[in-house]
Amino acid sequence: MSKLKRIVIFGMLLVLTIYAKAQQENLIAAQTFLQQGNLDSAKHYIDAAVLNSSTANNAQVWYLKGFIYKTIYNKNEKGNRQSPSRLAALTFFKKSLSIDSSQENTQENIKNIKYLATTLYNDAGASLDSIDYKIAIKNFEIFKEYYLLVDPTPANIRQKDIDFTLAIASLYTRIFESDRKEKTEFLSLSKEAYNKILLLEPNNINANYNMGILYYNQAVNLINQQDYDIDIVALNDIQDNSINLFKESLPFMEKAYSLDPRRRETLLGLSGIYFSLNEFEKSNMFKLKLEEIEKQK
Amino acid sequence: MFIAFFKMKKILFILLTFVFFSSYKVVLPDQSEEANAHVKAIYIYNFTKYIEWPQDYKDGNFVVGVMGTNTALLNELTKMASSKTVGSQKIEIQTVLSAVDVPKCNIIYILSDNSAQLADVAGKLKGKSTLIVTDKPGMAKLGSAINFVIFENKQKIELNKANIDKYKLKVASTLVEMAIQIK
Numbered sequence: 214m215s216k217l218k219r220i221v222i223f224g225m226l227l228v229l230t231i232y233a234k235a236q237q238e239n240l241i242a243a244q245t246f247l248q249q250g251n252l253d254s255a256k257h258y259i260d261a262a263v264l265n266s267s268t269a270n271n272a273q274v275w276y277l278k279g280f281i282y283k284t285i286y287n288k289n290e291k292g293n294r295q296s297p298s299r300l301a302a303l304t305f306f307k308k309s310l311s312i313d314s315s316q317e318n319t320q321e322n323i324k325n326i327k328y329l330a331t332t333l334y335n336d337a338g339a340s341l342d343s344i345d346y347k348i349a350i351k352n353f354e355i356f357k358e359y360y361l362l363v364d365p366t367p368a369n370i371r372q373k374d375i376d377f378t379l380a381i382a383s384l385y386t387r388i389f390e391s392d393r394k395e396k397t398e399f400l401s402l403s404k405e406a407y408n409k410i411l412l413l414e415p416n417n418i419n420a421n422y423n424m425g426i427l428y429y430n431q432a433v434n435l436i437n438q439q440d441y442d443i444d445i446v447a448l449n450d451i452q453d454n455s456i457n458l459f460k461e462s463l464p465f466m467e468k469a470y471s472l473d474p475r476r477r478e479t480l481l482g483l484s485g486i487y488f489s490l491n492e493f494e495k496s497n498m499f500k501l502k503l504e505e506i507e508k509q510k
Numbered sequence: 511m512f513i514a515f516f517k518m519k520k521i522l523f524i525l526l527t528f529v530f531f532s533s534y535k536v537v538l539p540d541q542s543e544e545a546n547a548h549v550k551a552i553y554i555y556n557f558t559k560y561i562e563w564p565q566d567y568k569d570g571n572f573v574v575g576v577m578g579t580n581t582a583l584l585n586e587l588t589k590m591a592s593s594k595t596v597g598s599q600k601i602e603i604q605t606v607l608s609a610v611d612v613p614k615c616n617i618i619y620i621l622s623d624n625s626a627q628l629a630d631v632a633g634k635l636k637g638k639s640t641l642i643v644t645d646k647p648g649m650a651k652l653g654s655a656i657n658f659v660i661f662e663n664k665q666k667i668e669l670n671k672a673n674i675d676k677y678k679l680k681v682a683s684t685l686v687e688m689a690i691q692i693k
Contacts, residue, residue, distance in 0.1 A: 331527070429542075436545040441555040441590045445688050448552055452664045455545070485542035491660040 239265075240274065247281055252288060255281045272313035276322060279305030283325055294336040294348050303329050303359050310362065323363045330359040334373065341380050343388050353377050375410055379419055382406030386427065393434060403427060418472040422479055425465035429486060432458035459489050475506055547586040549665045550645075550658060554587065557617065557641060557656065558596040560685035564639050564678055567616055572599035575606040575613060577631070578621025578645075609634050620654070622646040628653050639678045650692040655679070661690065668692045 243258035259278045268274045282302035290296035303326060310322040333356040340349035361370060385403035389396050404427060410420040432455045439451060463486055469479045480503040487496035554574065574591070576584060584603070591601035596616075606612055609630030618640050620628055625646040632642060632653040644654035650668040655677065657668040669689035674681050 433542055433545045437548050439548070439552060441552050441594050443552055445553065445556045445685070448549065448556075449664070449688075452549065456663050489542040489545060490663045491546075491665070492663070 240268070240277070243277060243281065247277075247284065252281065252285050256285065270312055272309045272315070272318050275305050275309035275312065276318045279303075279309060279322070279325060283329060286329070294340055294345070294352065299329055299332065300355065303355070307359070307362060326359050327363045330356050330363070333359070337377065338380070341384050343384070343391075346381065346384055349381065371413055375413055375417065378406050378410050378413075379417075382410070382420070382423065386423065390430075393438075400427065400431065416468075416472060418469050418476070421465045421472065422469035422476075422482070425462045425469060425482055425486075426478075428458050428462035428465070429482060429489075432456075432462065432489065433485075456490065459486050462486055463490075474502075477503060477506065480506070541582070543582040544586070546665070547580070547582040550583060551586040551590045553658070553665070553667060554617065554619065554643070555590055555594060557643070557685070558601075560682040561641060561674070562680040562682075563616055567639050568597065568599065570599070571602040572596040573602050573604055573613060573615035573617075575604045575615040575618040576621070577606040577608075577612075577618065577627065578624040580621050583621070612640075614638070615640055617641045617643055619643045620645070620649075625649060635677065641677065641679055642673065656689070657692070659690065666690060 239258045239262035243255045243262060246252070246255035246258060259274075259281050262268050263274055263278055279302045282298045282305060286296050286299040286302060290298050306322045306325045306329075309318055310326070313319055313322065333352045337349045337352040337356060340346065340352065357370060357374070360373070364370070382403050385399040385406060389399035389403060404424065407420045407424040407427070410417050411424070414420070435451060435455045435458065439448065443451070462482075466479060466482045466486060469476070470483055473479065480499050484496045484499035484503065487493070487499065558572065572595075574587060576587065584605070587603045591603050594601060604613060604615065606618065609627050612618055612631055612634050616639075618631060618635070620631060620642070622645045625644060628642070628644060628649060629652070635642065641656065642654045643656045643658070644650070645658045647657075647659055650657040650670040650673070653673060655670055655673040657670075659666050659668050667689045668691075669681070669686060670692040671681065671686060672693070
């Protein structure tokens with residue numbers, strides 16, 4: 214080997230060594246700053262470390278990055294329901310999980326994903342109001358994406374899906390009820406959400422009852438909002454539409470009744486539907502059942 | 511040192527549990543009795559547009575007598591009376607306890623629980639111009655001019671034109687055509 218070749222190889226090795234040392238130093242610095250609680254610096258060094266090809270596929274490095282971002286979330290962004298550091302941390306733990314062939318960090322990655330996903334779920338619940346409901350939906354979708362990584366049991370995620378959809382459907386109904394003329398889109402959204410639940414769980418009593426009530430109240434309000442001036446011919450058409458809505462309501466309410474024949478609201482609902490369909494005998498039958506149940510209390 | 515971090519990483523993990531979504535609420539049904547009463551009030555108000563009373567019934571208040579018990583209906587009629595007029599006449603709702611008490615009124619509405627009094631009321635109103643409205647199957651054949659009935663789940667009216675003419679009232683053909691005619 215010529216002298217020049219040896220110098221070139223030595224030079225390359227030297228560069229590689231220095232470079233590798235620099236990466237190692239980045240990691241050590243990130244870790245040190247994390248332990249000192251200097252999160253900005255820890256973030257700076259870990260961001261630099263993962264850019265390098267020698268560490269880009271190291272599960273431990275990605276775990277450390279996730280851990281630093283999770284700590285930033287916990288320290289600085291806990292009150293932010295759209296915390297960017299939390300989302301970043303989740304992607305880093307996910308990356309670590311996917312490349313962790315030795316499975317050295319699997320349990321830690323899973324724990325951390327579970328923890329952050331749970332905060333997303335809880336934040337989704339806390340955002341269920343007329344202002345922040347879109348944040349709730351987004352957080353819940355992200356929660357599902359990550360929760361499935363750590364708990365792929367279909368029944369668990371399905372139950373969470375039902376709980377959340379029931380809550381959001383109920384919220385949509387409340388928004389619609391707050392302004393029935395201007396917020397009509399929320400009526401459709403509410404029905405859509407209940408339909409989703411009923412596809413997942415046809416025997417969900419709350420979804421059946423509330424779906425029945427949506428149609429029921431729509432039918433009642435269709436009549437009640439008419440001015441006394443309305444012509445009898447037009448009233449006839451409105452009665453037709455109202456009756457169709459009561460008929461739409463009936464199977465949901467009957468289903469809810471079959472699932473719990475002693476539930477007060479359902480008995481009230483059925484009595485009201487039959488009354489509105491001018492089937493007074495049936496209406497009275499449910500009224501009497503309700504009275505009997507209330508006497509027994 | 512880097513490896514050491516991972517060996518030391520058994521940090522205290524804060525136990526975080528799922529919070530149950532509490533925003534689900536049971537919505538109570540709206541009052542169907544109100545809707546039913548509202549339909550009847552709309553009909554009653556429409557009668558004032560399709561029926562013409564003689565001149566001496568166009569002075570003072572337009573009186574609607576109600577015989578029977580139905581809180582939702584009375585509330586609806588009262589609401590109607592406070593927001594509408596018949597021409598320049600204010601609408602006045604009067605509760606009537608028995609046939610003897612029937613006042614001079616434009617409309618007397620006998621609710622189903624008082625249907626038995628129809629004959630007495632009709633007798634009391636002989637020679638007068640009061641529209642008799644009832645709310646029980648068969649009443650249009652027994653003396654009422656307009657009777658509320660249920661047809662295919664809907665609120666409809668039966669109309670006995672002879673019982674309208676008898677009280678010197680004029681009815682528009684539109685109303686006659688819309689009603690189930692009874693002879």
